[in-house]
Amino acid sequence: MLKTNPFNMFWRSPIIVMMATPLIFLAVRLSLVPVAWPSKLPTECINPEGGFEGCGFIFDEAHYIPAIRRMMIGDRAVNLEHPPLSKAIIWFGIALLGDNPWGWRILNVLFSALTVFIAGLLAYRFTKSLRTSVIAQAFLTTDITFFNISGFAILDPPALFFITLTLYLYVSGRWLLSSIPLGLAMLSKSSSILVIPAILGIEMAYPVINGGRISDLIDKARKVIRVIVIPALVIFLFGLGVYNAWSGAFPTPLHHLDFILRYHSGLVFQDPRPVEMPLSWIMPPIARQPSPYYVVTAHPPGWHPVAFWGVSTPLWWSIWLLIPLAYIFIRDNRPIPNPSLEAVFMAWTVVTYGSFMALAYIYHRWVYSFYFLQVSTLMAVVLPALLEKNGLRLILKIILALQVLWFIMWFPVKPEWFLDFMLNLGLGEVPWI
Amino acid sequence: MRSYTLALILSVGVFLAGLSSGYIYVYAFKVNPKVLLGMVMETAPAQATVTRAEAVSQAVQTIVEAVAPQPTQPKKYKHILFWDTVKYVSTSLGILSTNIVTAFGAAVTPLLPVLWQRKITPWFMRLTGKRYDPDVSWRSYYRFAVPLPPVLILGFNGFVVSLVASIAGFIDFMAPEIAGITCLAAVGMKAALNWKTPESVESSYSSLWKVSFYSVLFLMVGAFMEARLIV
Numbered sequence: 001m002l003k004t005n006p007f008n009m010f011w012r013s014p015i016i017v018m019m020a021t022p023l024i025f026l027a028v029r030l031s032l033v034p035v036a037w038p039s040k041l042p043t044e045c046i047n048p049e050g051g052f053e054g055c056g057f058i059f060d061e062a063h064y065i066p067a068i069r070r071m072m073i074g075d076r077a078v079n080l081e082h083p084p085l086s087k088a089i090i091w092f093g094i095a096l097l098g099d100n101p102w103g104w105r106i107l108n109v110l111f112s113a114l115t116v117f118i119a120g121l122l123a124y125r126f127t128k129s130l131r132t133s134v135i136a137q138a139f140l141t142t143d144i145t146f147f148n149i150s151g152f153a154i155l156d157p158p159a160l161f162f163i164t165l166t167l168y169l170y171v172s173g174r175w176l177l178s179s180i181p182l183g184l185a186m187l188s189k190s191s192s193i194l195v196i197p198a199i200l201g202i203e204m205a206y207p208v209i210n211g212g213r214i215s216d217l218i219d220k221a222r223k224v225i226r227v228i229v230i231p232a233l234v235i236f237l238f239g240l241g242v243y244n245a246w247s248g249a250f251p252t253p254l255h256h257l258d259f260i261l262r263y264h265s266g267l268v269f270q271d272p273r274p275v276e277m278p279l280s281w282i283m284p285p286i287a288r289q290p291s292p293y294y295v296v297t298a299h300p301p302g303w304h305p306v307a308f309w310g311v312s313t314p315l316w317w318s319i320w321l322l323i324p325l326a327y328i329f330i331r332d333n334r335p336i337p338n339p340s341l342e343a344v345f346m347a348w349t350v351v352t353y354g355s356f357m358a359l360a361y362i363y364h365r366w367v368y369s370f371y372f373l374q375v376s377t378l379m380a381v382v383l384p385a386l387l388e389k390n391g392l393r394l395i396l397k398i399i400l401a402l403q404v405l406w407f408i409m410w411f412p413v414k415p416e417w418f419l420d421f422m423l424n425l426g427l428g429e430v431p432w433i
Numbered sequence: 434m435r436s437y438t439l440a441l442i443l444s445v446g447v448f449l450a451g452l453s454s455g456y457i458y459v460y461a462f463k464v465n466p467k468v469l470l471g472m473v474m475e476t477a478p479a480q481a482t483v484t485r486a487e488a489v490s491q492a493v494q495t496i497v498e499a500v501a502p503q504p505t506q507p508k509k510y511k512h513i514l515f516w517d518t519v520k521y522v523s524t525s526l527g528i529l530s531t532n533i534v535t536a537f538g539a540a541v542t543p544l545l546p547v548l549w550q551r552k553i554t555p556w557f558m559r560l561t562g563k564r565y566d567p568d569v570s571w572r573s574y575y576r577f578a579v580p581l582p583p584v585l586i587l588g589f590n591g592f593v594v595s596l597v598a599s600i601a602g603f604i605d606f607m608a609p610e611i612a613g614i615t616c617l618a619a620v621g622m623k624a625a626l627n628w629k630t631p632e633s634v635e636s637s638y639s640s641l642w643k644v645s646f647y648s649v650l651f652l653m654v655g656a657f658m659e660a661r662l663i664v
Contacts, residue, residue, distance in 0.1 A: 272603055272606065272662075273601075273602045273603060277603070277605050277606075278605075279605035279608055280605060361605075361606060361658040361661065362657055362658060362661050363661075364661060
């Protein structure tokens, strides 16, 4: 008779194994929280007139932390162009740990660790393979842009968590439940609204691929709208309504929504050269320089003791491989099951990445490379799953090795010996810079 | 029968060769890309391309103008007709038309030697009373004309793109157009790879309409992206 040890079963359960990578991520990312520390008092870093030099802000924190500080002292109607939830989360962190980088950033790091965990669950949901799930988590953790963004006090970490949770609940068949994180994602960052057409696109893709009737298509769309979209919009508008009742900024949430849309419609560029255009996101940073989120330069010798870059990664470039693989699978295996990893990936990518492309190339709206995290989080799940499914394990190992190497190369804080090593190799601190 | 995939890889290679040659010319020989592009634009094919695009664009604008005149008071008529949109769409159609001609040209013109050998040569022989062997004539002359259109068009396209990209400082706005032209030209390249007999050239066109559909989609996206830079 086979004996099962409950202790061993506990440690070998998928959930426990999938908690390891997020915990490592949490430990490493938390250690970088204090690298940008303010030398000025919080009261000196509220108004942008004097500049934010010495305030310890990284990247867009210069928009959100001063806005939160103004809200804390009673000026509640600020930074209205963005929905309020991410700022409320940062505020809560400040209330817990004080007005310092720990308070600003800790909850976002926690949300990002949860995103890594949910990504593992999503991979497990599709593949039932613990190995694939852990590799998926490794891809996401070593995505240097995700890693950097995940610890900034900006809107994206909570939004990414809620988006990933929405996707996980949706593919698990818990549609009504998925509307809750979807509503919260939209309350965190307005670009999360793209999840609605993405889910509609996924669900409507099945009848199209499997040769269903138009009525099937309409039924699917109606069901998604009824069970996911409408409850999510109710949560979103309710959240905006609560904020407006508290701040008195707008009479109704619809007025606020109108303001958000108008504001974002106005962010257009004339000259595309300084813009991180979407096609550059899926290529190595040759044509366009990486974005310096927070770069400290030491003079001399001219290297960067702290450098948070936004840069595309091997995971992002792998879209050139994943799209053909997914397409070939769909073409050769009709009718495909629901949910299908390939259909989810294709529809999600076409809708989200395609929308950013249309916004940038046709509408000329400013876009940034970290917007791609909305796609790359799913890609981290899809890449190992698809390559293992197609028996391309060697390619998977090569891409993973490249990804890890890339992560080490662009890691924000590098030891001196590593910098010397890179400089002696003639590579510079990191290539292209 | 050599496959479309091989032809596509070869087409991308030819395009990249043209692209690299342009960049090498500009950077290695320190040539001003504006001057070089000016010289290229004076050639007859380039002039024809530009004229065609402008003609289509103007024709669309004239038709719309006839139906709904351009508002003299834009604010008043903004709700009726947004004239900038007309200009944008017409410019897109102009760019699209010229790219479609280029792409289909690269795809279909390899069929010309087959047509010539089948239709013109017998007629010419009848006229002059000379006998000829179709197989010998194909092997000796006509098959060599089959690879020329895709190779020349793709190579030249790559060269021009490199000049435009050098001047503008970006290439990504041209990416869908490049993809559309290359995918469709690959059908011509497939014919070139199967140049052994007229029948094998002809049978290379089995996937023409399917590839055309996707290529035209790419070309449409490219046209709308490029027109946005102009209008």
